[in-house]
Amino acid sequence: MGIQSETVELHVDDDSIVGTIVSPGPKMPGILFVHGWGGSQQRDLARARHITGLGCVCMTFDLRGHEKTEGQRLTVTREQNLKDLLVAYDRLVSHPAVDSGAIAIIGSSYGGYLATLLSLQRPVKWLALRVPAMYWDDEWNMPKQALDRQRLNVYRQRVLGPADNQALAACAEFAGDVLLVESEHDDYVPHTTLMSYRSAFINAHSLTHRTVDGADHALSSEQSQKAYSSILASWISEMVIGARLDRYPHYAPWYA
Known part of the structure; x- marks a missing residue:
């Protein structure tokens, strides 16, 4: 089974952002990676290629304000970045190899926050959130x-619920499977924020919470990167590939 890689251009408002779709074959689960603020799709591509080998179609992309559109860093808003994510989602689901009823979103930090908001507007079966950030609802259209x-640091130390925050309200409505990954020594997203997210998933089908020991927010060490990759691959194998076997009993992935 040959893995195929395709660069795609996403048009949002008057801007153009770049994504990459990695696919192994027809009608497979689709997985969309959303990087954090200051990151890029490059950080997700290695994991995407590995997970594609498990029998999924993966897509990575660069939010506006990053890479090709880095000149917009000082002006881009959360509303615009959510629109980026919606356009990327629609592009992934339109791919002929994707099973539109089996979509996973894997978001890191700011990308995790955006992923929860996406779930209010598009069907999502699986949510993997690594150190999901938290932002207040007001100033939505501020850069x-x-x-x-x-103020953000203070806000993230507060115990919040679905009535306090739109992202947490989205979590409360989510009925799929959830992976929460925390960094032990995170200076940006504290344990309190992770627990607010965890407590909000009251209707989730399942919830898995893992902590990467010794890790900082960015997973700066190679050991931390490997630990997260292992956690993610195991969860994807259990949730996504397992569900695919249930849905398509004649399917056998390459490692079977």
């Missing part, structure tokens, strides 16, 4: 870079 960092 993301202009949000008060000190």
